[in-house]
Amino acid sequence: MQGNALVTFDGVIKRFGNFTAVQKLDLEIHKGEFLAIMGSSGCGKTTTLRMLAGLEAPSEGEIRLGGKPINDLPTWKRDTPMVWQSLALFPFLNVIENVEFALKMRGVGATERRRRAGNWLERMQISEFSERNISQLSGGQRQRVALARSLVVEPEILLLDEPLSALDAHLKVRMQSVLQNLQRELGITFVYVTHSQSEAFAMADRVVIMSKGVVEQVGSAQEIYRAPRTRFVAEFLGSSNIFAGKVASDGTLETATGKYRLPRDVRGNASKSAATLVVLDTRSYLSAAEPGPEFDRVKAKVVGEEFTGAMAKIYLETADGSEIRVQSGYDELADLPMSTGQELYVYWRPEDGHVLPIA
Amino acid sequence: MNDFNRNRFVEFGLRFYILLSFAFVFAPIAASFVFSFNSDRFPSIPLGTFSTEWYVAVATDPLVWEGLRNTLFVGLFVAVVSTILGFGAAYTDFRYRFSGKSAYLALALLPPTIPVVILGLAMLAFLSRINLSGQSISVIIAHIVICAPFAMAITRLRLSQMDPDLEAAAWNLGASEWSAMRHVIIPFASPAIFGALFITMAVSFDEFAVAWFVSGLNETLPVKVLGFLQGQVSPRINVIGTFVFVISMTLVIFAQLLLTGRTMDARAASDD
Amino acid sequence: MRRSISLYGLTFSLPMLIWQLVFFVAPLVFLIALSFWTVKNFKMEPDFDTVNWVTMYGRSVFWQSYGLTLALATAAAVITSILAFPCSFAIAFKLSPKYRQWAIFLMVIPFFTSYLVRVYSWQIFLSDNGIINGLFAQVGMGPFPLLNTVFATMIGYLTLTFPLVVLLQLFSLIFIDRTLIEAAHNLRCGRIRTVFAVVIPSARVGLVIAALFCFILSFGDFVSPVYLGGGDPTTLSILITDTTKSGQQWPRAAVIALTMIATLLAVAFAAVGFAYKGRTK
Numbered sequence: 001m002q003g004n005a006l007v008t009f010d011g012v013i014k015r016f017g018n019f020t021a022v023q024k025l026d027l028e029i030h031k032g033e034f035l036a037i038m039g040s041s042g043c044g045k046t047t048t049l050r051m052l053a054g055l056e057a058p059s060e061g062e063i064r065l066g067g068k069p070i071n072d073l074p075t076w077k078r079d080t081p082m083v084w085q086s087l088a089l090f091p092f093l094n095v096i097e098n099v100e101f102a103l104k105m106r107g108v109g110a111t112e113r114r115r116r117a118g119n120w121l122e123r124m125q126i127s128e129f130s131e132r133n134i135s136q137l138s139g140g141q142r143q144r145v146a147l148a149r150s151l152v153v154e155p156e157i158l159l160l161d162e163p164l165s166a167l168d169a170h171l172k173v174r175m176q177s178v179l180q181n182l183q184r185e186l187g188i189t190f191v192y193v194t195h196s197q198s199e200a201f202a203m204a205d206r207v208v209i210m211s212k213g214v215v216e217q218v219g220s221a222q223e224i225y226r227a228p229r230t231r232f233v234a235e236f237l238g239s240s241n242i243f244a245g246k247v248a249s250d251g252t253l254e255t256a257t258g259k260y261r262l263p264r265d266v267r268g269n270a271s272k273s274a275a276t277l278v279v280l281d282t283r284s285y286l287s288a289a290e291p292g293p294e295f296d297r298v299k300a301k302v303v304g305e306e307f308t309g310a311m312a313k314i315y316l317e318t319a320d321g322s323e324i325r326v327q328s329g330y331d332e333l334a335d336l337p338m339s340t341g342q343e344l345y346v347y348w349r350p351e352d353g354h355v356l357p358i359a
Numbered sequence: 360m361n362d363f364n365r366n367r368f369v370e371f372g373l374r375f376y377i378l379l380s381f382a383f384v385f386a387p388i389a390a391s392f393v394f395s396f397n398s399d400r401f402p403s404i405p406l407g408t409f410s411t412e413w414y415v416a417v418a419t420d421p422l423v424w425e426g427l428r429n430t431l432f433v434g435l436f437v438a439v440v441s442t443i444l445g446f447g448a449a450y451t452d453f454r455y456r457f458s459g460k461s462a463y464l465a466l467a468l469l470p471p472t473i474p475v476v477i478l479g480l481a482m483l484a485f486l487s488r489i490n491l492s493g494q495s496i497s498v499i500i501a502h503i504v505i506c507a508p509f510a511m512a513i514t515r516l517r518l519s520q521m522d523p524d525l526e527a528a529a530w531n532l533g534a535s536e537w538s539a540m541r542h543v544i545i546p547f548a549s550p551a552i553f554g555a556l557f558i559t560m561a562v563s564f565d566e567f568a569v570a571w572f573v574s575g576l577n578e579t580l581p582v583k584v585l586g587f588l589q590g591q592v593s594p595r596i597n598v599i600g601t602f603v604f605v606i607s608m609t610l611v612i613f614a615q616l617l618l619t620g621r622t623m624d625a626r627a628a629s630d631d
Numbered sequence: 632m633r634r635s636i637s638l639y640g641l642t643f644s645l646p647m648l649i650w651q652l653v654f655f656v657a658p659l660v661f662l663i664a665l666s667f668w669t670v671k672n673f674k675m676e677p678d679f680d681t682v683n684w685v686t687m688y689g690r691s692v693f694w695q696s697y698g699l700t701l702a703l704a705t706a707a708a709v710i711t712s713i714l715a716f717p718c719s720f721a722i723a724f725k726l727s728p729k730y731r732q733w734a735i736f737l738m739v740i741p742f743f744t745s746y747l748v749r750v751y752s753w754q755i756f757l758s759d760n761g762i763i764n765g766l767f768a769q770v771g772m773g774p775f776p777l778l779n780t781v782f783a784t785m786i787g788y789l790t791l792t793f794p795l796v797v798l799l800q801l802f803s804l805i806f807i808d809r810t811l812i813e814a815a816h817n818l819r820c821g822r823i824r825t826v827f828a829v830v831i832p833s834a835r836v837g838l839v840i841a842a843l844f845c846f847i848l849s850f851g852d853f854v855s856p857v858y859l860g861g862g863d864p865t866t867l868s869i870l871i872t873d874t875t876k877s878g879q880q881w882p883r884a885a886v887i888a889l890t891m892i893a894t895l896l897a898v899a900f901a902a903v904g905f906a907y908k909g910r911t912k
Contacts, residue, residue: 088814102818373721387752447643474851485658600748
């Protein structure tokens with residue numbers, strides 16, 4: 001892995017006065033990967049990106065780009081172009097002048113500049129707007145200008161700070177595929193900051209989940225989805241039911257709502273301490289009658305339901321007030337009494353459970 | 360902000376430049392204050408002894424008192440009428456849309472941008488044509504032309520902080536336009552109305568050029584100062600300057616307190 | 632919005648309209664008529680005679696004043712803008728919001744101190760035995776003639792316009808989207824270059840308007856050229872006050888005033904046009 005690292009965060013800490021935005025970050029970003037940094041607002045994801053761009057200085061630790069420390073390099077001496085959430089296109093320059101900007105700063109001659117900028121406009125399919133003002137462009141077109149402006153210098157890495165958040169849902173999906181294709185064709189590293197799980201999971205090779213300045217988990221979308229590492233991740237993804245309790249002597253989990261079997265692989269070595277079991281809502285089922293002994297179950301009352309296309313999401317509440325979700329096809333729900341307050345069994349196979357490595 | 364894309368010397372240099380700028384702006388104000396207490400007739404370095412003789416000279420000059428009386432009389436009138444006109448125009452802009460509105464607004468806001476000599480000449484010629492020149496009333500008329508735009512701007516700013524639905528809500532609850540004005544708009548705008556009163560009075564208090572053109576024998580205090588300037592060096596100018604400065608600043612600070620204090624109250628109240 | 636004409640609405644709209652039509656527009660329009668009147672035996676008579684225009688425009692003194700005033704006001708606009716920019720830049724970008732608030736407050740104060748008194752105060756600084764030459768004398772230099780020079784006039788113009796120019800520049804600089812500056816840095820644009828490549832173009836409208844106001848104020852000011860510049864050479868505003876205050880040559884003064892207004896309008900249109908050049912809505 002060592003030779004593969006383009007960027008290394010080595011014990012990086014960032015404080016703003018009394019507030020610590022990033023706490024002791026160790027992270028490697030690989031050459032040519034699409035890395036998403038995800039978290040809710042204030043989690044330190046944008047600060048991390050801005051430190052990499054050279055817009056904030058780390059309070060402690062070292063950031064290396066291509067093996068060289070860049071802590072003291074001002075942003076205009078790094079090749080870490082960024083795409084802003086606001087896009088930050090220069091309103092007093094037209095489209096092609098915006099794209100030419102970075103080349104001009106590098107002292108590239110006028111004709112060469114125009115040619116290279118023109119190429120990028122063509123590549124982004126916005127050549128026809130080259131003389132337009134920024135204010136005359138649509139959201140999607142601006143997005144393309146911002147990308148062209150950053151990529152025209154052919155960098156090794158591109159930083160993106162929630163660039164799609166201003167677009168409507170339909171355009172968002174289209175721009176996602178534009179970004180993904182671009183990253184594959186160019187083979188360069190994309191670091192993409194977002195609060196949107198769907199964007200991160202749809203595009204990224206690896207996802208970093210941050211909370212309160214700490215990295216909670218790094219991994220592929222699959223890994224994170226199947227095996228969240230911490231309770232925060234499980235809750236943040238919002239796709240699992242979470243049961244916290246104590247491991248009893250017989251290897252089951254004792255919780256406020258009942259006793260559950262732990263999955264086979266951890267059953268043997270589970271210590272007698274606290275543990276947290278998570279079960280995906282797609283692997284949880286509903287029934288009115290008591291399910292068979294091969295399942296674990298909990299009784300819960302229906303609170304509400306939400307229909308999303310092919311699937312329905314049912315929200316329930318257990319006796320101790322914790323929320324349970326079940327995601328299911330309509331067919332399976334057809335025969336169930338679903339009025340609010342109705343008590344049902346939620347059940348799952350013990351082997352579908354996952355115990356958090358960190359309780 | 361980012362703290363390391365900065366250069367210590369540049370930072371220091373720029374901050375120092377701010378200080379220099381303020382030094383330039385306040386040097387004449389400070390000097391006038393200092394020299395008003397200086398015993399020497401001709402201002403020079405080093406200073407003479409501390410003395411209030413020039414204050415006594417000013418205080419016992421009946422012409423100065425007359426000028427002050429004129430100034431206050433003019434100022435009060437100007438403040439009241441300008442504020443009324445300005446409020447009306449601000450409300451018009453706030454509430455109505457009509458063709459020719461931009462011309463209306465230009466008319467309501469443009470006068471302060473016309474050079475005072477031109478305004479002074481035009482006023483003098485026009486007012487003497489309708490037999491209104493050379494009186495206090497002519498200064499009042501001219502000052503209202505200049506001051507009403509300030510009142511308009513201040514009130515408009517305040518109204519722009521108001522939810523436009525507030526008035527409609529009052530109508531909806533059965534208030535007529537007039538009573539909505541009385542019970543909703545005016546209470547909301549009242550800090551700006553008082554602010555405008557003080558600011559317009561301060562502007563009138565300092566204005567000398569137009570007043571000089573149209574005042575005739577009813578000179579206001581600043582016009583007197585202009586007269587002193589034309590005479591010879593006199594520390595009395597410093598005294599009057601210090602006096603006018605104190606009065607104007609008092610008015611401005613009152614206005615500031617009204618404008619910001621009430622706004623903060625309103626904000627605090629709307630926050631919870 | 633609702634009914635367009637009502638007694639209620641007119642009560643608020645009309646006073647300002649009427650007042651400014653009668654006492655602002657009418658006097659300016661009257662100035663046009665006045666410029667065609669004639670003066671006989673020290674008495675003005677309504678007339679339609681171009682004699683005033685012909686006389687004034689035929690005088691080389693007038694054109695000299697015109698050229699001088701134009702040059703002085705242009706110089707004031709350029710010099711004040713250049714001197715004010717580092718100050719407003721520093722206030723906008725280098726001060727915390729709290730200190731910025733204070734700086735703005737301090738910059739407003741001069742508007743409420745008598746301009747006349749400040750000009751008189753500059754006389755104290757600049758005269759041959761004034762403060763500055765007093766300081767020079769301490770080190771055995773001078774006295775340098777400072778008062779009654781173009782330099783002193785410029786000091787006066789700066790006194791009149793510097794705070795306003797700083798404030799106007801400041802308000803356009805504060806509203807620059809900070810991410811634009813970061814984006815420029817990010818695209819390899821260094822510190823000083825960013826000021827010229829991004830900050831100034833972004834604030835162009837405000838900077839031009841500030842310079843325009845400086846031009847207008849300096850162009851019409853008669854206090855600084857008289858009491859600091861010594862009244863010689865004569866500017867247009869001095870010409871107006873002289874022509875008006877001594878004798879009954881108001882029609883000629885009107886010619887000068889109208890010429891000034893025309894010039895100011897032309898400059899204002901050119902400046903605003905330049906400020907918004909290349910912008911579409």
